[in-house]
Amino acid sequence: MGILGNGEMLVAFIFIVFLWVWFLMRSSPIVNWPVFGMIPQVLWNASHIHDFATYILQCYGGTFLFKGPWFTGFDFLLVSDPTNIHYTLSKNFSNYHKGPEFKEILEPLGDGIFAADYDSWRTQRRIIHSLFKDNRCELAIKTSIEKKILKGLFLVLENASKVGTEIDIQEVSQKFAFDNICQLVLGFDPNSLSTELLEVPVEKAFSDMEEAVLYRHLLPTSVWKLQRWLQIGKEKKLKKAWNLFADFVQQSITRKREQLSRNINQVQGEDFDLLTHFLATDDEQEDQSGILIKSNKFLGDLTLNLFAAGRDTIAASLVWFFWVVATQPCVEKNILEEMKENLQVDTKGKWRFFRFEELSKLIYLHAVICEVLRLYPPVPFNHKVSIAPDILPSGHHIPKKHEDYIFIIFNGKDERNMG
Numbered sequence: 001m002g003i004l005g006n007g008e009m010l011v012a013f014i015f016i017v018f019l020w021v022w023f024l025m026r027s028s029p030i031v032n033w034p035v036f037g038m039i040p041q042v043l044w045n046a047s048h049i050h051d052f053a054t055y056i057l058q059c060y061g062g063t064f065l066f067k068g069p070w071f072t073g074f075d076f077l078l079v080s081d082p083t084n085i086h087y088t089l090s091k092n093f094s095n096y097h098k099g100p101e102f103k104e105i106l107e108p109l110g111d112g113i114f115a116a117d118y119d120s121w122r123t124q125r126r127i128i129h130s131l132f133k134d135n136r137c138e139l140a141i142k143t144s145i146e147k148k149i150l151k152g153l154f155l156v157l158e159n160a161s162k163v164g165t166e167i168d169i170q171e172v173s174q175k176f177a178f179d180n181i182c183q184l185v186l187g188f189d190p191n192s193l194s195t196e197l198l199e200v201p202v203e204k205a206f207s208d209m210e211e212a213v214l215y216r217h218l219l220p221t222s223v224w225k226l227q228r229w230l231q232i233g234k235e236k237k238l239k240k241a242w243n244l245f246a247d248f249v250q251q252s253i254t255r256k257r258e259q260l261s262r263n264i265n266q267v268q269g270e271d272f273d274l275l276t277h278f279l280a281t282d283d284e285q286e287d288q289s290g291i292l293i294k295s296n297k298f299l300g301d302l303t304l305n306l307f308a309a310g311r312d313t314i315a316a317s318l319v320w321f322f323w324v325v326a327t328q329p330c331v332e333k334n335i336l337e338e339m340k341e342n343l344q345v346d347t348k349g350k351w352r353f354f355r356f357e358e359l360s361k362l363i364y365l366h367a368v369i370c371e372v373l374r375l376y377p378p379v380p381f382n383h384k385v386s387i388a389p390d391i392l393p394s395g396h397h398i399p400k401k402h403e404d405y406i407f408i409i410f411n412g413k414d415e416r417n418m419g
Helices: 002-027 039-044 046-059 082-091 099-105 118-132 135-163 169-186 201-218 221-230 233-261 274-279 296-310 312-327 329-342 363-375 408-413
Strands: 063-066 076-079 381-386 403-407
Touching (some): 039 046, 046 063, 046 076, 099 201, 099 381, 118 135, 135 169, 135 274, 169 201, 169 233, 169 274, 169 312, 201 233, 296 312, 312 329, 312 363, 329 363
Antiparallel strands (some): 063 076, 381 403
């Protein structure tokens, strides 16, 4: 009878817990579990984490305190309220930085602009801004894109059409963007976008690095650090991919130095690339705000950061654009009509590259692209850590060294911000 009584008590306890969880799930969009915090639902929704976070923010009016597992220090504030965003990123900008924890998460990016703070961030921002304002850089971008479309993208699409096979538009977009950023930064085309769509080791390594860094955002620091120490899971893949890609970058830097020493490569027109630009900088301009522009360390970190900025941001935007067009027939119809009215379109179906000057006539297409970027921003959040205690305009108290995630994707979807 005693054993039976204990069994009945256990069943009753489980039933009560089940009812409690069921009630919480009905009354709250996310449950703060004992010990585990809100992590279980995050892991359950990891495949569509941005949509899930958008839903949570919508339920809580644009600002939400996420509670992580006990004793992990994984609590942070999700912010999408425009007033709070302006306050954090502009009005009280000096009190919020990325912080050492974020830099550790983005470990492969080193001291590059994505993880930099203070004077280092300002200096790199100025250097990169001046670089992209250079007419030679603009010409190099246009030349690289035109070449990759004519000799890469068109051939892939034509081959798929003739053979009658399906292609993964995300894979094609990623390879297109990877080849372009590689050409622009290193002056080297890996030709990952080919009719065979073969796996290129350095591109695969970069994808593995990005995936591992994303999981670092989702897991408590203690968990992914333990995985790194044990060399298991995503951390094992990260180490292997990081070593491969870093070796590729350093070999490219060494090769470029040798080319410049023999004056084989010139910093002019179509031969312009960012690595050559920095290596050709005058010696007296090397040391600015403690940054040695010609050092392998700076150039390696800069390259990784530019790859992070120039591959998946472009690829993700292209994928969302094509998805919107494919699911909205009226949008596709309007784009085609605008092209026929303003461009010399071959009605026989022959491929043609449209010059950048011609595309400026396509007002509706430009509007569609802007709308896609508003609804599906390629960089959906921004990480900030408070330096001193603060109070947001919404009344939320921010302790010292508290993590905030500025959630841009919800800000663009919030009907309150659309007027």
